[in-house]
Amino acid sequence: MIADVMADAGSRMDRAVEAAKEDFATVRTGRANPQLFQKVMIDYYGSPTPLAQLASINSPEARTLLVTPYDKSSLKSIEQAIRDIPNLGANPTNDGNLVRITMPELTEERRKEYVKLVRGKGEDAKVHVRGIRRKAKDDLDKLASDIGEDELARAEKELDALTRAHVDAIDEALKRKEAELLEV
Numbered sequence: 699m700i701a702d703v704m705a706d707a708g709s710r711m712d713r714a715v716e717a718a719k720e721d722f723a724t725v726r727t728g729r730a731n732p733q734l735f736q737k738v739m740i741d742y743y744g745s746p747t748p749l750a751q752l753a754s755i756n757s758p759e760a761r762t763l764l765v766t767p768y769d770k771s772s773l774k775s776i777e778q779a780i781r782d783i784p785n786l787g788a789n790p791t792n793d794g795n796l797v798r799i800t801m802p803e804l805t806e807e808r809r810k811e812y813v814k815l816v817r818g819k820g821e822d823a824k825v826h827v828r829g830i831r832r833k834a835k836d837d838l839d840k841l842a843s844d845i846g847e848d849e850l851a852r853a854e855k856e857l858d859a860l861t862r863a864h865v866d867a868i869d870e871a872l873k874r875k876e877a878e879l880l881e882v
Contacts, residue, residue: 707834711864718823765797820872831861
């Protein structure tokens with residue numbers, strides 16, 4: 699029973715760390731990266747659809763991205779969704795066949811804004827991991843009548859160590875992303 703709670707908490711925390719890393723990848727560094735648009739949702743015939751399912755995204759130059767939709771009728775909604783992305787600073791242009799996105803040069807001020815944004819995403823991920831810990835702790839407390847106090851205390855220490863390891867993994871990914879953002 700304890701092992702099940704711990705395994706579930708561990709796998710959920712692993713997914714939270716991976717989600718944080720994917721979130722960090724959506725924040726732009728010096729080069730235009732197609733991953734910036736992985737989480738962009740497009741209103742496609744009334745249902746939100748990920749951009750990656752509607753178009754191919756290429757980076758022919760360091761600061762340019764080309765979005766080529768599979769269905770040309772979605773060009774306007776793709777262009778609008780990209781324009782609505784907060785903190786991007788890019789102005790997409792639609793030539794009837796594809797959407798061209800030229801990313802602005804990263805200034806020192808812009809880099810610092812991105813660092814703040816990444817720190818916020820990192821803090822959100824850590825809060826999520828702590829929420830998983832809280833739920834696992836509640837599950838362990840429900841098992842308290844079936845197990846001994848020693849086993850419960852040991853499981854809680856193990857849960858704390860698991861939480862600490864995942865928070866440290868998020869901090870490490872955050873540190874790498876900050877260094878990448880501040881690199882000129």
